[in-house]
Amino acid sequence: MKKYVLFVALSLGLLFVGSTVVNADEVAPLSSVQSVDLNSLSDEAIEHFESEGFSENDEYYTETIIQTPPKSNGVQARAVNVITLTAGTKKVDNTTGYTSYIITATQAPFTKINMKLNVGSVKSFTSNVTPYKGTYGYSGGIYSFYSGKRGYQGYRLQAQYTTTWGSGSTSCSAGGMTIGK
Structure with a gap:
């Protein structure tokens, strides 16, 4: 009988030790895509990049992360906010580049977006935006x-954003080029 009780106790102990519950407000990147074609982007992203003078010959980079609602319960607990950052860079002249980007959310609108563009390890450029209320997508560019x-x-390109569900950050490559004097 003692062996049976010991066996049951050990089994239950292993069951509770083996089942760990993890709660997180933000999950690691969903996909780490190095380079994507223009045709594989969303219609909204294609329209943005084409209006900026980009074409099928340019390279585009994207990163997608998942944001969960704070203190989620009930039906809303099943909802997630998918944040997608897509960027591409073009050479303007020998010393100037232009990086165009679009950041979108599926469930919670943006209230603030801070972008930082790192050029190699030598320079960085920033752009801070307070989007119009209720904005689920924002597109812009940084020279x-x-x-x-x-x-x-x-x-x-690095993005720090705030949505109605909280804040987070993501980053993705924006390409590269030969530049300088």
């Missing part, structure tokens, strides 16, 4: 200038 020694520079 970057580099007059250092000519060479290849990688571009990386």
Whole structure:
């Protein structure tokens, strides 16, 4: 009988130790896509990039993360806010680049968006926006200038955002190019 009680106690103990519950307000990236074609983007993103002078020959980068509602319960607990950041960079001249981006949310509108563009490890440029209330998507662009020694520079775009569900951050590559004097 003692062996049976010990066996049941150990089984229940392992059951409770083995089942860990994790709650998080923001989940790690859903997809880490290096480069995507223009045709694989959303209609809204295609329209934005084409209006900015981008074409099928340019490279686009995207990152998608999942945001859960704060203190979720009931039906709303099943809802998630999918945040997608898509960016691309074009060369304007030998010392200037233009990075265009679009950031979208599916469930909770943006209340603040801060963008930071890193050019290699030498320069960064920022853009801070307070979108019109109820905005689920925002598109914009950042000009970057580099007059250092000519060479290849990688571009990386970082976004810090606040939605009605809380704040978060994401980043994605924005390409790269040979730039400088």
